[in-house]
Amino acid sequence: FERVIYSESHDEDGEANGKVRVPELVGHSRAADWQAQKRSTLAAAMLFTIPGVPMLFQGQEMLEGDSFRGDLPLNWHKQAKFSGIVCLYTDLMHLRLNRSGVTPGLCGDRIDLYHRDDANHLLAYRRWAEGGEDVPGQEVVVVVNLSKRYQDAYRLGFPRAGRWRLRLNSDAQTYSDDFGNHLSGDVEAHPLAEGQGGQAGMPAAGDVTVGPYTVLIYSQDA
Known part of the structure; x- marks a missing residue:
């Protein structure tokens, strides 16, 4: 900081x-x-x-x-x-600022840009505070779609299996009637078998749907 x-x-x-x-x-x-x-x-x-x-x-x-x-x-x-x-x-x-107590990772200084898809212009990074890595409820995953095309059922790695709650979808029509309100939601991340590749070394993976020029913010319940 x-x-x-x-x-x-x-x-x-x-x-x-x-x-x-x-x-x-x-x-x-x-x-x-x-x-x-x-x-x-x-x-x-x-x-x-x-x-x-x-x-x-x-x-x-x-x-x-x-x-x-x-x-x-x-x-x-x-x-x-x-x-x-x-x-x-x-x-x-x-x-x-973690006002609702569900995004403590955004108050920390740690970041890992673990997913970069140049073909689809999509990024994912995780945030956590010192001591919060691999602790349930402490990490935050941010998905960024830098393209004007939406992605449906995009397979993405997550740092932990289980349900990841959608805390914010910047494409929601509550923010603008012009937004697409693509049906992003919670993600159920399933464990990956040992040696199963393609997810940037993450131990779990799930499907995300993300609108164009959109950011999704996820975290798990503590």
């Missing part, structure tokens, strides 16, 4: 530097469209699930698209217009 991490800042988003904000950039000048919503919230979800001190830039949580200027106030009407996106940021903050 000796570094500050961010996806937007006044340097990258400042009009004086000829820069634009992330939703405006990835949405090709349409800061409120599906592409902008999905890809900017994907960046935010990764921000809250990797080690470091997350920093948000003013208005990021309500899809502010205008370049930053010191004399330009925030458009607070967007807080109501994009209330679902604001809720997504709130949920991510609560998970990052």
